[in-house]
Amino acid sequence: MKKLVLALMAVLAVVALTACGGQKSGKTLTLMQNKPEIDAQLKAYAAEWGKKNNVTVVIKSIGGTSGGMGPQLKADYAAGDMPDIFAFDGLEAYKEWEGVILDLSNEPWVSKTSVAFKYNGKVYGFPVAVEGWGMAYNADLLAKAGIDPKTLNNYEAYKAAFEKLNAMKKELGIDSVVSMAASVEMGWVTAHHNFNSLLSNGLPYGDLSVVNDLLAGKVDEQRLSEYADWVELLFKYADKTVLLTGNYDAQVGAFAAGKAVFLHQGNWVDPNMKTANVTFKMAFAPHGSMKQVTDGIFVAAPSFYAINKDSKNLALAKKFLNDFVETPEGNNYMVKEALMIPAFSNITLNPEGQLSKSVQEWASAGKVYSWNQYYFTGDFRDKILTPIYNQFAAGKISKSQFVALMKKAFEENAKK
Amino acid sequence: MKGSMQKESQLVFWLFLLPALFAFIMVMVIPFFMGAFYAFTNWSSSAKLDGGLKFIGLKNFIDSFKDPAFIYSFGLTGVYTLLSMVTVNLIAFALALLVTSKLKLKNIYRAGFFIPNLIGGLILGYIWQFIFNNAIPALGKVIPFLSALADPQNLMLSKNTTAIIAMVIVSTWQYAGYIMMIYIAAIENVPEELHEAAKIDGANSWMRLRMITLPMVAQAFTVTMFLTLVFSFKQFDVNVSLTSGGPSTMLMNKPILGTELLALNIYNTAFISNNLAMGQARAVIFFIVLAIISLIQVYVNKKKEIEL
Incomplete structure (x- = not known):
């Protein structure tokens, strides 16, 4: 034993x-x-x-x-x-x-x-690698609606284009103008990528002036309110189902199926487009987060x-x-x-x-803006900003509340 | 001679226990105390150049209670636990009654109700996300009577209040079959004579359920209540995959994640906010609260058992 x-x-x-x-x-x-x-x-x-x-x-x-x-x-x-x-x-x-x-x-x-x-x-x-994002557009649908993508480079141009496309929904066979996602799961689209428009759009490549001001709690109200207009525009003309509950597949799928003219994503969706056998032409247009013309996309x-x-x-x-x-x-x-x-x-x-070709074209023309979102912590973006965007998307807060909450978030972040 | 026999059987006892004890100490006891220690430090488990591990006292605990998101998660977890305890037990008990009655194909039903429990929570969450976001609205588009379901305003996962209900639905679907099995065992142990005698005395089926079955399965209630309480309180995987903590809501004028249960809040604090030590402190709080609540629950349930 x-x-x-x-x-x-x-x-x-x-x-x-x-x-x-x-x-x-x-x-x-x-x-x-x-x-x-x-x-x-x-x-x-x-x-x-x-x-x-x-x-x-x-x-x-x-x-x-x-x-x-x-x-x-x-x-x-x-x-x-x-x-x-x-x-x-x-x-x-x-x-x-x-x-x-x-x-x-x-x-x-x-x-x-x-x-x-x-x-x-x-x-x-x-x-x-090099990656880039802007507003990916379906060139076929834009041509059908008679909109020249070259004109899309500031807020007013986008507003007019979105209104026109929205009125032609039936003719174009689309559900919404933009395929945008703002659920908490998709916080990286709002609080990482879209947020970068506030940080670097229209500035020379590598310019950290806005980032440093915001990190110090100094908020340029004019820039922020123009940015809020842009966010509101994207949310307003997005499909509400995709916006509030959609995941990556739902958001990219709507664009790939021709159900949306614009897609708020980057060139990493190319393989998805390939698997979906997409036949239409597409490219990137700049973000319209400002009144002034911002002729470039975000590449880094x-x-x-x-x-x-x-x-x-x-x-x-x-x-x-x-x-x-x-x-x-x-x-x-x-x-x-x-x-x-x-x-x-x-x-x-x-x-x-x-x-990807479109990103290369913008890059070789030197029309690029930097990625500055990484100067803010993951905590700040995912736990502070994401809920603010989500509240705005769900219509629970107004644009002025959005601006106020963003401002407060920057000020509190600076104190940490 | 007798003494050495006893010694030997004691030795054998400990040797048989050794493998399990070894595993338990290595993966439960040691990490538990290490974790409790880290809760009082600025530990980050990364290669930061900030001078290494420092003892910072109760700061992590105090800061946790100052964070509205943590307070909110606490309250929310309480509400969620209560809701899902009630629904899981009600449905599990009803199903158990159903499959212990004289029903054709009852073994197939038993297996069918149990199967959801074999699917992992993460996958379940993604399946139900599809059901809530795509299948139900699609149903609304096809059937005119249910057209309200197709309205994006009515999507269950688009509001934090209904998203919590959605989580209760999913976890009920997942656990009811498992808890049902425990009830089946208990119900089948109720002596048939009691029912027969009561029938002769003219008791109808409701009276027999209330006066015979329920008291006789009180022991099972202690177990099922405990299991559902702990399952629900520790809910994580369905939370991550179904809602990721969203949609957002406002608390004390601050937008926060609206369906972030405690376990997810601890995970997010540790890995998204990159604050492992504070996550650890919250985990310690979590442990203490859960231990107290479940001890109370077992005590109360046990008392009911004795009174019979």
Whole structure:
């Protein structure tokens, strides 16, 4: 009896110990990224790359709003299991991980891009891609209504166009003029992307004057009230079902099905358009958040790869990033497989998606405004601003209340 | 000789307990106390350059109670728990009565009512989101009598009050089958003689339910009440996938998330507001409150059992 128990104990102890030890055979390179839509493509590319470099590349993809990848990364950090390469989206996320992010200033790809993540003059992030958003429009429907998209570049032009389109709903076969989402789940459309119109529309690229004022609690009432007009316009001419309860699929689907003329999203919807077999022509027009003409769309790198300073495979991690830029396979993966707009000047391939092409056209014409929403914390955007937009969309507060609540939110944020 | 036998059987007892005890200590006890410790610090589990872990006393607890969103979540969780305890138990008990009666195909019904419990809460939430947002309005468009359902103003998930009702509906659908199983076991244990005797005395079925079945299954009520209370209070997955905490509402002149239950509020505090230590403090409060409420509930229910 005793022996049996002892034997059982021994087996148990061995199992427990080996389970804790884990396997350490062969080299692995781990990358955690926040774009689930390119997960399959990246995994395929990484498997090929791994074979050539004799290493197993593990890709972990976790998407969503600012709460998406963060929890997993924190859990891995607490467990001492940080990935070798991980994605982050901007200044606030950089500060969270400042202690482990490697300085990449001397990498060969740095000179080939203008959108790498820089802080205090040093490069810390490899730009994953270039992305852009504006008002995506259905060119066929606009032509049918006799509206020239080139004229859409300020509030008055949009107001007139929306009114005209709204009156022609039956003829055009649409449910609403704009496909807009403002539910709490879609807070990233309102409180991240649309919010950026307030922060950077009409300003020179990289100009942080408005951001710094707002962070300090100084609110330009004129700019804010013009912006509120624009938000009201978008909400007013949106389909109420999509606006208040729709998710990403509902919002993008309405545009893809030709049920809305405009879509408030970016070029990342290209793959969705492809799967929906969309045949109509589309492109981006600027946002009309101001009375003055703002002739440009919002273009930047949405996220960056950082290398973990404590990684055991620093050389491999650096090579992995560099090969995206320097090898034809890497270029092909970024542009043809993942359908991204490359952020590097040496890459000659062009993306296939209509909206991605439109972003490239705006960018090459130099008509771009920056992404400044990341200068505000995820907490401020998701928990303070999102409910304000949602209240406004549901018609529970008036425009003047919206302005007052936004102003108060900035003032309270500055005190923190 | 006898003493060593006893010693050996004690040893065996502990050895058999060891694997479970080991797992329990590693994944429950240690994290619990570590978490309670972190609640009093500025812990962030990230590589910030802010000088590391600092002890900050009760600040996380005090700040939590100053946050209207947290207070609101507290009240809301109470209301939600009450509503869903009532509906889950009522419906589960009614279903249990139904499938223990002389019904054809009752085994198929039992399995059918139980199956929703086997679907994960996250998936359930997305399925019901589709039902509330697409299927019900579509029904309204087809059937003229129900045309009000197609009006976007009447979508259940578009207002925070009705969205909470929607959550109660989904969780009732999910848990009623499970709780029903417990009631079935209890009802089937009621001796048939009691019913027969009562029938001879002229008791109708309502009287038999009230005077025989209900008192005889009082023990089951202790269990089901406890389970539904804890399930509802800890509701998270359906909350995330069905409403994400929305739509918004106003409290103390501040727009906040209108259907954010406590568990989701703790998660959001930790991972969206990037304040893990405060999330941990809220989790400690959550634990204490839930422990007190469920102890009271078990005490009250047990008392009913004894009185019989």
